[in-house]
Amino acid sequence: MKFTRSLSRRAALGGLLAASAAGAADAQQWRPPRSMNWLVPFPPGGSNDLFARPVAAQVSQRFGKPVVVENRSGAGGTLGGMVVARARPDGCTLLVANSGQSFATVVYAESGFDLVRDFAPVSNIAKVPVGLVVNPAKLDVKDLAAFIAAARKAPDSINIGSSGLGTMPHLAIELLQRRTGIKLTHVPYRGGGPALQDLLAGQLDATFQPLSTVASYVQSGRLRALAVATTKRESMLPAVPTFAEAGVKDFEVSTWYGLFAPRATPAVPLDALHAAVQAALAEPEIKRIWQEQGASVDLESRQAFGDFVKAEVERWSAIARTIGLPME
Structure with a gap:
């Protein structure tokens, strides 16, 4: 009986391997x-x-x-x-x-x-990874912890832009509020470009942006990146911590x-x-x-x-x- 079951299992395994090989060939x-x-x-x-x-x-x-x-x-x-x-x-x-x-x-x-x-x-x-960036001339916070502390001290005082209602940056803002318990004022735009321009002009305090879009501004000092929403640091901005490193767990957005x-x-x-x-x-x-x-x-x-x-x-x-x- 054991011998028969062993043969059956081998035959079944052989059939699976054959089918897999046939599928790969097809x-x-x-x-x-x-x-x-x-x-x-x-x-x-x-x-x-x-x-x-x-x-x-x-x-x-x-x-x-x-x-x-x-x-x-x-x-x-x-x-x-x-x-x-x-x-x-x-x-x-x-x-x-x-x-x-x-x-x-x-x-x-x-x-x-x-x-x-x-x-x-x-x-x-x-x-494409995204990160939270601020205009340091408008909102002078050094890191994510200071950003969260400022938002808790004065709820709805920080204006954060997105590329529009129902977009991924909008949901990233909502996720950040849920993870930290802070309250921000969401300002929706018709695209990420206009939101970035207003951030650079000092009309906004913060936005979520693709790192490739803001890297040069961060490197020049016009913007400050507080955290990247990835599992590990990004090579284009290696000094910027991940959200997890900055104290906000389970925050991955891309x-x-x-x-x-x-x-x-x-x-x-x-x-x-x-x-x-x-x-x-x-x-x-x-x-x-x-x-x-x-x-x-x-x-x-x-x-x-x-x-x-x-x-x-x-x-x-x-x-x-x-x-x-x-x-x-």
Whole structure:
């Protein structure tokens, strides 16, 4: 009996290994049946474009098929998302999403799609760290502890800008208030650029900004970075502590970018696309561009990327609901 069970287990294991090997071989041999269309759900020239186009060019070379990067903007990126969610699941129509889509169903009640329910993760593309910066001429605090102390001493006295209602910087502000118990005055702008300009002009006390955007101002002394919202210090501003080092635990915020396919897309094209994108991300030219933008990327499995996205959706959707979203 024991001998029979042992044979059965070996046979089952052999079958799994064979199936795995066959799946890997199929993924290596898969080629898009037609030209590919990657939808960027924002206007041309934005960060989604910046990270999508170099990767698309590399993937096109690997598959020998054109990859057209198309901008389909509207409703905070939800219109392009709906197009891809309803597309033919053959691996040829993909969505270039960012962290903002992780809570789109809360911010936009009629978004029409859910990033976890309606999409299959293909690959991560880039991650851009953000930090809390202040204008020292307007708010002379030396570190995060002093910032928190000032906010506690005079609630709502610190004006902190964001790139708009329902954006990732807005939710980062809300997360900071929840983690520390302070009260800040949120000033929403139509984009991170105008908020940064008002910070430099002394119209704001603080903002959350991508580190690549503010690094030169911090180095020149015009701005002061209090903390970076990453798990470890960033090379472009190595003297700036993480939030955890500065005393605020569980505070990780980044703008991330990834590639998604319609949920019903089979595993073989998903695996082939994932391999092609990961190979592109390892290219020296891609690494150079990413470094210039202050971006990083960890080469990881589809499963790991999917788990990350699911956790992001759960975390930010919960925060969005607590601050009175959705927005009509």
